[in-house]
Amino acid sequence: VCGPPPHIPPGSGIPGKSCGTIIVLAEELSNCRDVATLQFCANKLDKKDFFGKSDPFLVFYRSNEDGTFTICHRTEVARHTLAPVWAAFDIPVRALCNGDPDRTIKVEVYDWDRTGSHDFIGEFTTSYCELARGQHGLNVYEVVNPKKKLKKKKYLNSGTVTLLSFSVESDPSFLDYIRGGTQLNFTVAIDFTASNGNPSQPTSLHYLSPFQLNAYTMALKAVGEIIQDYDSRKLFPALGFGARIPPDGRVSHEFPLNGDAENPACRGIEGVLEAYHRSLRRVQLYGPTNFAPVVNHVARAAAAVLDGSQYFVLLIITDGVISDMAQTKEAIVNVRGSGCPKGGCPLWHLLWDAH
Numbered sequence: 001v002c003g004p005p006p007h008i009p010p011g012s013g014i015p016g017k018s019c020g021t022i023i024v025l026a027e028e029l030s031n032c033r034d035v036a037t038l039q040f041c042a043n044k045l046d047k048k049d050f051f052g053k054s055d056p057f058l059v060f061y062r063s064n065e066d067g068t069f070t071i072c073h074r075t076e077v078a079r080h081t082l083a084p085v086w087a088a089f090d091i092p093v094r095a096l097c098n099g100d101p102d103r104t105i106k107v108e109v110y111d112w113d114r115t116g117s118h119d120f121i122g123e124f125t126t127s128y129c130e131l132a133r134g135q136h137g138l139n140v141y142e143v144v145n146p147k148k149k150l151k152k153k154k155y156l157n158s159g160t161v162t163l164l165s166f167s168v169e170s171d172p173s174f175l176d177y178i179r180g181g182t183q184l185n186f187t188v189a190i191d192f193t194a195s196n197g198n199p200s201q202p203t204s205l206h207y208l209s210p211f212q213l214n215a216y217t218m219a220l221k222a223v224g225e226i227i228q229d230y231d232s233r234k235l236f237p238a239l240g241f242g243a244r245i246p247p248d249g250r251v252s253h254e255f256p257l258n259g260d261a262e263n264p265a266c267r268g269i270e271g272v273l274e275a276y277h278r279s280l281r282r283v284q285l286y287g288p289t290n291f292a293p294v295v296n297h298v299a300r301a302a303a304a305v306l307d308g309s310q311y312f313v314l315l316i317i318t319d320g321v322i323s324d325m326a327q328t329k330e331a332i333v334n335v336r337g338s339g340c341p342k343g344g345c346p347l348w349h350l351l352w353d354a355h
Ligand SMILES: *[C@@H]1O[C@H](CO)[C@@H](O)[C@H](O)[C@H]1NC(C)=O
Pocket: 185, 186, 187, 237, 297, 298, 301, 310
């Protein structure tokens, strides 16, 4: 009933008017990570359309702890047939039965109708445990319309639905990978553009004081000290961008903080901080703020590792506006498109605003 409850100010409901109810139920999810692939066909379904056959589709329901049902999948409509074969579909086992193999799964068969009032053909129940037997004489289900069954003595069924194939795959989480030994490859990129302020001035975000950590150091320590425990070698490539670098003073958007272009890796977060201080003394803060070169740098390395043994994290610490937004977008899109495994790409984009 939709009158405003006492804590809601008047005027936010329609007092005295019943607008229906919304019921929210919660159920703890099992941590089952399996994904099932199922395919069904049907035979001799009831003919529902006046001029023709039927346009059947299936609706799957998971049963809840309290005995109610929740829709968890709907197949496509098979047009104009009483013997449809639906496309195979993937469904998380959690969605199908909350990971409980014995829970009832209800399946309803409908005849699709243009107006949206689909005609009920019949229903049957099964369970994950039964489906997991795969294609099998026991996975042929009679589709029953309970009303028809009550009315007609001779009624047998409204057709049958057959499970054509069943398979299941585990979809590991990020933590599963980490437990299995995936290492984080943590790369840091630091903004050396002039907008950070002259490093010799206390107002600069790059100001090095014996008494207090600057914003860049704080960001680096906050993220790095957590991530470093997931890298057994503790070698962290550290790059700078947006500065004029020695010896010739050209502007670089991808220079090694330790000065070693062959191997920009630093030993531990302490090593990264040392290299950062070293660069601050040597380079001239300049601009513009380009991200694409460092994104591409890490993306190249990530593209070479497709076995899940490494997960690449790029931490970009910056003070401001990206100058090469279009190129940065393109670099990120390219990473995602370059042969990423099914579970997503092994690269995080982490951006830390030094303000
Ligand atoms: C870690 O990533 C960097 C790119 O930032 C790459 O140069 C380096 O080879 C990677 N480390 C390993 C062990 O693959």
